[in-house]
Amino acid sequence: MSDAPPTTSPPTSGSRDGLDRTSAIIRRLLAEETETTAANWRADVRRLWHTYLRPFRGRFLAAAIVTIAWSFVPFGFALTWRFLIDHVLMPAHAGTPGAGLGERGVLLFFLMNSGIWAAHLACDRTRSWLVNTTSQNLVLVLRRDLHQKLAALHIGFFDRTPVGRLISRVMDDVNVIQQTAVSSLVYITGPIVKLVYGPAMLLYLDWRLAVPSILMLPVFGLAFLTLRRRIQRTNIALRRINSRTYSRAAERVNGVRIVQAFTRERGESRALAHLMAEFVRVAMRLVNYEQGLGLIQQALSAGTTAGLLFFGALAVRDGTMTLGDLVAFIGALGSVLGPVNELMSYCMQIQSAQVVVHRAFNLLDEEVTVKPGQISLDGMVGAIAFEGVTFRYPGQKRPALDGVSFAIQPGEKVALMGPSGSGKSTIFHLLLRFYDPQQGAVRVGGVDLRHAHVNSLRRHVCLVQQEPMLFSGTIAENITYGRADALPIDVARAAKAADFHDFVMAQPFFYHTEIGEGGLSLSGGQRQRLALATALLTQPEILLLDDTTSALDAATEARIRETLRQVLQSRTSLVITQRVITARDCDRILILERGRLVQSGTHAELLAQDGFYRAICEQQGQV
């Protein structure tokens, strides 16, 4: 392609206009979706604690104690150095009687420092083990609960929630919790303790220098607090730009044929360039905030240190302080200013964990709208009745089914036909109780499905979807998906009935051939036949076929029709089809239009009437 890609327009940083535009972009991005800000963070924490962390409270306590012990290490070093200077190296300055411990003092210094190091390393190792094992358990239990929730949730939930979002709830979000929740809750005790006893330590070392240094702490914190909210907002905006770029690119690259067919390459590049220009603006805004904060803190810390050294040196001159005191004080100062930043960054980590934890709890709290019934359908015969059923998918204006009533006797073979969107598949969804009707009742074996045990219902009613989902694994694993304990001979019998056996035998490892992720290595017709074999293996009382042979050629379809007739002899079957040839052998044909049952009868009966069926027969040359 000859077009040069459009360049990202440089943000006019510095100018008033540029700054306002960046702010406007951030505001717009934040307004578009409201982050699930934890309205009640305390409730979330309480729940996290009671449900997931309480069993490990011993480890939490131990980790906190270790952390607190650990936070004394810097002060230990400050003290040993003071000892070295005042009692070993420069006893004259100290003016103490037992001056000059000499080489014995050096040895003592060495031993003390080694001891502190040993403690330091032991703390590190112990705390890491405690935190890692605790968060590992948290992750395991949380993931288990989330996965169980997904397994229990209503089908409608999956219609309105993108797959990617659910996966990131269970996987990525929980990773964030693993990396931040436990560790930051434990680690935060360190800076807190340091901030309490650090000032005390400074006061002990020299109260005159300590008072002004301690007064610096709030200034330090204030700089952080003023910028924190802005940094957070900018961060969220940046994440949104990124996820938007991601989903846009994914969609367009996946549909590159369409982009090219409609010659939209340049338009699409321009759209991405626009996103990228916004990305640069917002990213630079974030850099400026973070660097500005760093600069302010560095200036404050440099000022404090220089001032202390100046006045400290004067105190040494006047003999009111030893050099060792001064060195120890400077050392200790670093470990008081440091914790302010530590504390704040743990706070931010906890905040990001908070969003994620809240999202996880939201998913766990999602209501299971289809309430389980108790009546078992085991041993029933396959009678079906729809009694004045009206059903509307959530968010749709028009009902998918509008007062539909019909009854099907055990063993009957019924075809469902009608234009797309007429409600054929919805009948199947209600029969499997993926949804409950708003009005009327669906009965299987005489039992209202709202009172039926869902698992027992699905043991006896089986659906083969038009575009079946296969799982990565072997062919055998997929066929036995509904009956894990099936014998190989049964598997082969089911595959033969679905006209799939010959294909399998032509594969390198027969039934143990891997079919790849989502069964993508199979053609549409092969996938349909595999799905049919899976269904047949479970020997359902009622079999629902949703245009299951649409991707098969006529000869194969005819063969399958024949074997199905034998296999399904005494069983009830409902088949959605576009083909008259399939429908005409059925005991009865139901015609649906816009959610209503408009015609019902045998091939001959319907052909005699004016309507959809006759029109379609004429079209397909079956009159």
Added chain:
Amino acid sequence: MHALKIIARHLRPYRVRLLLALIGTALFTFFSLLSPLLLRHLFDRVIQPGHWETLQVTALLILLVPLTSGAIRFFNVHLIMLTANRFVSGLRLTMYSKMLTLGPRYHGEHPSGVLVGRLMDDVNMVQRLLTGETIQLLVDIIVFGFAITVLFVLAWKLALILSVTLVLYVVVYKVFAGRIRGASQAYRQLYDEISGRLQETIQGVRQVRIYNREESENALFLSRTESSLEKLLISNMSSTRLSVWCNGIAGYGSTVIAATGAYLVLRGELTYGDLYAVDNYVWMAVNPVIRLTTVVARLAETFVSLGRIAEVLEAAPDIQTPPAAPRLRRGRGAIRFDGVHFGYSPDKPLFTNLSLDIPAGMTVALAGHTGCGKSTLTTLLMRYWDVTGGAITIDGVDIRQVNLQSLRARFGVVPQQQLLFEGTLAENIAYGLPRAPRPRIEEAARLAEVYQLAMDLPNGFDTIIGPAGVQLSVGEKQRVAIARAILRDPMVLIMDEATSALDSESEALIQKALRRIQQGRTSLVIAHRLSTIENADRIVVMDQGRIVEIGTHTELLARDQGLYRGYVMQLRSGGEPAA
């Protein structure tokens, strides 16, 4: 290394900024290294000898040096980040534009997930390389060099002890690195497996429910998660052990150095100020070495990413157009395949010397079994592939001699797989003509039987469709795709099995509409339904890359031994003869 060269070429426009950034980095690093020396000066030259008159100047320096370093750092980071962000945005855009122009061969070999991964994750790695690793490496080298030099100057004996410590450190790292890598790779693999299965079970949630597999999927997930976390714990604890060892070596090393230094101070070989500075510089020399190992591991990862990026940038387009190719003017749309040779791979030719004339304004149906080359014929016409011999002309112009965009702009395509993009219904219909006025969109919608559908949606034409919005059925998507093609008012209409998923009634409606819009327009229809084929002005029957029969429905049906006759019989007896 080749990949590095390509990235370097893309970095060229930024070379002045990058140079400035490097100088700035060196400068602020240098300033930040001075503080211990200033303190040494304070202790040895001011406080101990009692030169109080220089105290003010020294204190001022102690204030100014970090301030200067901080200020340089602020502007330097701004410069680096701005350069990196612009470079990365530009790189992403170049890759994206490239991906959108590459042909079906490339996209067939690279699934979209892989390409998007390169566009996002790998480019992020490059950003980290520019803003993180490279700068860190530079800073570390300067700091290490400076610190070790100062150490040797101040106290070479202590510097020797440090060198031994560093050697020990490298040995320990070697021991642990392999163990950590092994465990973390094992974790990564299990994690990917779990994510993959999760995706399948969510996408196939109906399948899971139909077969009552909720419990067993839960159990499988739990056991896999358990073993993945075991691997993670091993990897994390190995990392901890490594860091404990590293800190131990560094800590005891520095303790030995400090004690030895103190002994030297007692012997008068060293001043206290020296010792203070040495203790600070020991850590400045050790930290870069500890970091180096992680930086090196990251660099290795980044090079893999660089290779993948370079592969996209270097991919040769299948289709080449002369730079100053004229635009294809809107004509009558007479298409001619003139002795065309073509095969997807050289050893398997599909077409040898295939010729076909499609007069302007005619509707031609392509019939034949799957794999006979019907679809290939249309992709050649739109120049997704180039013929290997012969020529294709439109109104007498060889399609290789005209601007590619102008060629494709003359077609309206309804492809086999309908793809709608996330956005409103109107945006999707107007995809090929984004500035189309609303009445034209509505008109196209009416023609393709989408209007009623739009009226049933909550916000009409402004309803968001796609994963985050209302989901359309296969047949509905197909009608939207038809509306999209109609809106362009194309010179040539190509429909590739476009109505296969429609139920007969909607197909009949669309057929009526199509007949209207096919008038005065050349159209090529690949259909598996009799109703679609019957109405064509001419039917071309293909078999294994050859044209075997041409004629109208009645003409062809009259031939006793004709392939078409058999084909029609098959259609009559059971729908579509597709594989």
